[in-house]
Amino acid sequence: MTRPKIRITLIDQKGPHGCHRGHKIGDSYDFDTERGELCPMAMHVAFPYVDILRYGGSIPGNEPGTAVFCCPDVDTINVFRIEVIQPDENEGNEGLKS
Structure with a gap:
């Protein structure tokens, strides 16, 4: 069984300032190939959720x-x-980043 792919997409911004990393609503990242482009603070929060979802939780x-x-x-x-x-x-969805 292969691990499913994971996509992380910015869907909203609620703070009073723009993203320090430059992320914009609609930006999407493939967890396996583009996670280095995602803000490290956000990645730190995302990782447990990715693990839970990827393995069937x-x-x-x-x-x-x-x-x-x-x-x-x-x-x-x-x-x-x-x-x-x-x-x-996944077929034909190379480079998920918008």
Whole structure:
């Protein structure tokens, strides 16, 4: 069994300042190939959710295969969605970053 791909997408910004890392709403990252482009603070929060979803778990209050979290930077408060990408969705989706 292969691990499913994971996509992390910035879906909202709630803080009073723009992202210090330059992330914009709609930016998407493939966890396996582009995680180095994601802010380290956000990645630190995302990792446990990625692990849970990738290995078949679910996050209470979220749709199956998804998790929503925010970065810990109180000035920015970027809101991200993590999605498990099923194998048939991966075909032709090289470079998920918008």
